Amino acid sequence: MSTVFIAFQTNEDTRPIVESILADNPGSVLDEQPAMVKINAEGSLVIKRESIEERIGRDFDLQELQINLITISGHLDEDDDTFTLSWKN
């Protein structure tokens, strides 16, 4: 199984996003670097709109992720409710 990852700028916008990802993806690993936070996971990683909305208390459009996104690894599939990264091998 290969590792997928996603990295964001470290700031107040991304703190609840990172919390949601860690909660929704058991086994995912947090890697904090200068000004950047990276989450690694084996095989796949899913980001759920609902989990982020619960934490920030407002509507959230998953495309807002792009403002603070740094890099990703894996195939992306995005719809209105989820943003999924995976390696299919």
Added chain:
Amino acid sequence: MDMKANKKKLGLKEKYAHMTRGLDWETTYQPKEKVFPQATFEGIKVHDWDKWEDPFRLTMDAYWKYQAEKERKLYAVLDAFAQNNGHLGLTDARYLSAVKLFLTGISPLEYVAHRGFAAAGRNFPGVGPRVACLMQSIDEVRHAQTQIHALSNYNKFYEGFHAGATHQIERVWYLSVPKSFFDDAFSAGPFEWMIAIGFSFEYVLTNLLFVPFMSGAAYNGDMATVTFGFSAQSDEARHMTLGLECIKFMLEQDPDNLPIVQKWIDKWAWRGIRVLSLVATMMDYMLPKRVMSWKEAWEIYFEQNGGALFNDLAKYGIKVPECITQCTVDKEHISHQIWLTLCTHGHAMALHTWLPNADEMDWLSAKYPNTFDKYYRPRFEKLQELADKGERFYANTLPMLCQVCQIPMLFTEPDDPTKICYRESEYQGEKYHTCSDGCKHIFDDEPEKYIQAWLPVHQVYMGNCWPEGTDPTVEGFNPLAKYLEWCHIEDGKDNCDYEGSSDQANFAAWRGVATQNV
């Protein structure tokens, strides 16, 4: 009065479908192949452009909205940086050499990428890739502009920032390395461009360029660079996805595409890795405070992440490029070999160089236990010894350049790090030299392209790199001084050692003023 909308809003997938399906039309005044003359000559077969799917599904309204927000954030930080003398927060003004390398070597490429993606968008007959290329083209010009704006703050205080993004890329010898990489890609067809830039550069290699550069900037107190870097990076995820999508699309459209795509992957992986040897040097030598060694970054971002990618592409029959075997050896050598060359040609550089101090050499020994003490420490110590006697060594002849990557012939044989690697090819009765099996292979495949390379050393020797009206026959003619003038490098200010430079003196004086009541 607010109007209540009854109709449910369109979902992401529907919105994207409306933008990229059914908006195209059949041409009637001209046949399709005349409207899209570059779509077929490379041999890539496409049967159904509608199979192209952009996983981000970004529509134009969302694109403008998020890009505008990124710009507002960026320029707020740049104002704060300028208002608060942010440049005095740097670890050490030596760091600025890394920024100068970025401004002169990378920012102009962003601009070429802008033009290249505009051209690719124009040349693809499919609507999906056309829209994605349009967005990337706009992103790239934004990157060039924001980088120049951010770094112009340094131009108010330090040497060497005056001509980088526009003038020097065409003239300075080591900048022909990144320039020729993009020229090579831009002069290919639209599909090869996508593999070269969209896939190899953006997907396989971009993390090695941006993540260490920006973490390095954060480590060294350079808020301006971190901010434009991350602002640009937020677009990269979209670019990476486009590159990966493009390769999957080509491979799924027709089995005949596989050998063509494989050849391009092999070529552009090697081309990209050669360009990145400048980044390797930056990470190991130019950051006063280091984030990680080049070797460590290579292992995380290339060996692990690239490995996952190639495992995934194996289902299409794609093989890991052959050059990777050599890269496993090279990762312990290239940064040292390049920095030694830059230090001994420091009088012809548009930035300051320096010999690593004792602490830095210990860090390099620890990070490169197999190679640094054995092959490179003795050479730096010899250079230091000469410098201490007032005989700082600068090479006064010009090196032979590789006909493909344009890097001086400084890399060593894969099985002997004490022997310079030379390869030779013959074409139409002339000899051409390359630095490695990888570059020789690329040359031999398309000699008619690479014999046209504009090699700075050849051009200098032919007398093409002096200001207009220069008379090389006058007594006491100094070709180097004239070359520097032609490059807009101010001799004694922009070049040579950091030790004793005006950048060093000014940074110390201004920081002193900032921390004392004088």
